[in-house]
Amino acid sequence: MPNAISTTGLTKNFGSTRALDGLDLSVKAGEVHGFLGPNGSGKTTTIRVLLGLLRADSGDVELLGRDPWRDAVELHRRLAYVPGEVSLWPNLTGGEVIDLFGRLRGDFDLHRRDELLERFQLDPTKKTGSYSKGNRQKVALVAALASDAELLLLDEPTSGLDPLMEAVFQDYIREVKAQGRTVLLSSHILAEVEALCDRLSIVRLGRTVETGTLDELRHLTRTSITAETAQPAQGLADLEGIHDLEIDGAHVRFEVDTVHLDPAVRRLAEFGVRSLVSHPPTLEELFLRHYGDELAAEPERVDRERDTPRLPRR
């Protein structure tokens, strides 16, 4: 399948700050692609380059087979965009803004607009200045989802939505996917990414550090094992890929790089396994591993920070 989005070696500097440092991203047509990374890692900059709002300093960008800087207007007929921070004209109503975007884009389904307003429970007669953050986000979502654009660029589209609305959003993205349209979904909500995305890319400091399906990425990280053995387990520390080993009599706990799972389990079996809990890596663990060394060093700090990965515990 052809790529809907492909960038190679994208760089972008703002003064002395390097926002993108050789970013590679490829999104296949028809897939929902998760775009993850810590705050300030270059996700929004990338999306603004894809929109032709910023010109990359170097590297190649292709969007639906064309140059997003040169062919911006033509490309924008085929895409819809939802920013993470939606700022609107405070004296226009939500309904007016949605209609405006629909007409500017040119493919506007009034029936679908009304259905979306209903599903997202948005009052179109209110001035956008009196909307909460979540309601402003809904305006942008309704405008984008009411179009039949073949590519959706969504930059943290559900920040500020309540869990009910999050579910409505996921329903619509599944529908979009079923229609064979492409979605680039930048998000911090890992449950959302796990539920929706076919593949994902993790960026850090303006570079892609990992890309692939969730299963492929899981393979690259650690599985945690808790077991009770008949005799105290020995020799585990000598194996490759074992971390945080704790042995307390018959009880043993450790983490193992998923590629080295097989030898670890074999060694454990030699001591007579009575119970075993294997814990596959959560996306959160995957995330933390790539999200900055300082975060990995003191994971308990993470919980206190805003914008940190929420959920999922399995």
Place this chain on the structure above:
Amino acid sequence: MTSLTGTVALARFILRRDRVRIVVWIFAIVVLVALTTVGIEGLFPTQAALDQTAAATAHNAAMIAFNGAPQGLDTVGGQVAFQFGAMGMVLVGLMSIFMVGRLTRGEEEAGRLEVVRSLPVGIHANTLAAVLTVAAMNLIVGVLTAAVLIAQGLPAAGSVTFGASFILVGLVFGGVTLLVAQVTESTRTVYGAAGAVLGAAYMLRAVGDIGDGTFSWFSPIGVAQKARPFADERWWPLLLLVAITVLLVVAATALTVRRDLGAGLVAARPGPPAAAPWLGHPLGLAFRLQRASLLGWSAGVLVIGIAYGWMGPTVDTLIGGNKALTELMAGTGGGSLTDLFFASSFRFMALIATGFVIGSALRVRSEETSMRADLVLATPVSRWRFAASHLAVACAGSVVLLAVVGLATGLTYGLAGGGMQNVPRLFVAALVYVPAMWIMVGLAIALDGLVPRLVGVSWAILVACVVEGFLGAVLGLPRWLSDLSPFEWVPQLPAASLTLLPLVVMSAVAAGLTLIGLAGLRRRDIGRI
């Protein structure tokens, strides 16, 4: 007084945040005072020269309308107060309006006040910090003004009265702004309403000064001038201004405790659930966004035009007995004094209307920095169309405002006894300023396209044009410097005859600047750069 907890810390924070802005305002006003004084000393080196100009000015309606009642004009101090008094008071008024509006409703609208108020900070602390800061700014302007005048060897009593009038007019408009900031939710509206009060104050005193003086007592600027600096000073009119300030601040404080944070007193009404058919393209959007502003400015210039039209017939009677002056004026340009009066009035109103035009052109930039442009540009709308739509409103707005000015002035003048045959003449005399205003649009967009961080310079250019237009002669600016102002290139209708060449050249310059700006905008990154 827990309602004031945190005031000192907030005031220090304001000083840190706005230090450049504060210094620039104070410095600009005081420097203008100094330059005006030096200019007047050079312009009238002898007592004979002062006596001569005092005699002529007593009958010059245009100067009285713009500057104030003639008092003490045969002294250097009296001339300084006459030439710079009204303008200086408008400047301190604007300083107070912009500073108070920004520090109170501006902070509230941006949501920053919410964070501050979540701290152990009293309900009135931010307001008081803003008021104290702006009061201190006015105090410094007034003290420095008095000091500059005394240093130039002018009488101390007059210098102090003049400085005090700046302080108190500044405080009154600070109070006015504080009050409107409680009533409306948008900072833009606060600036508009407080600015309208300032404009009304200036026009009321013009109407009063050219008549029997009654109306001047309804204007803070007029009242301040009644303190008669350098012309037998009297202090009690200044006490009146102190009383008004106290009343305004008390009223604003009373309103603060009666409303919710972020809300005004006027609740927002629901609007249309769907967009009107014309709100489907960038031009419709630009018009919709600027409609209220254009209406407000139109109403403003309508009132000013009516006032000048109303003053027109008085101009003839004022010069009545003064044959020498009539002959003098006839010798200079051929136009009658009334025509000269209207020529100055139209230039003044064109400069005022340019305020709308620059604000309108800079919408291109403010849409971008607020990130709203992203949403529009992510649809199949080119940057060119996006920017051109806002510029079209700016350019059409110039024509609308000048047409309002011309018709209001002409019709009022006609109805007041000046003769209806003058209506078309005065209409054209107002419209000749269209190309000059378009040049200001061009400058604004050229700055936006090439050096977006410096778009604010557009306002500085307008201020420079205003200073040149009103104080150019007094400051003794060299010809080449004065000629940098596009408003100098406009034929001074109806006193001069209509020449098309300058208008054509100016339109071409405006078009060139606009094209440069649009080309720059297409090449650069969009966003908060």
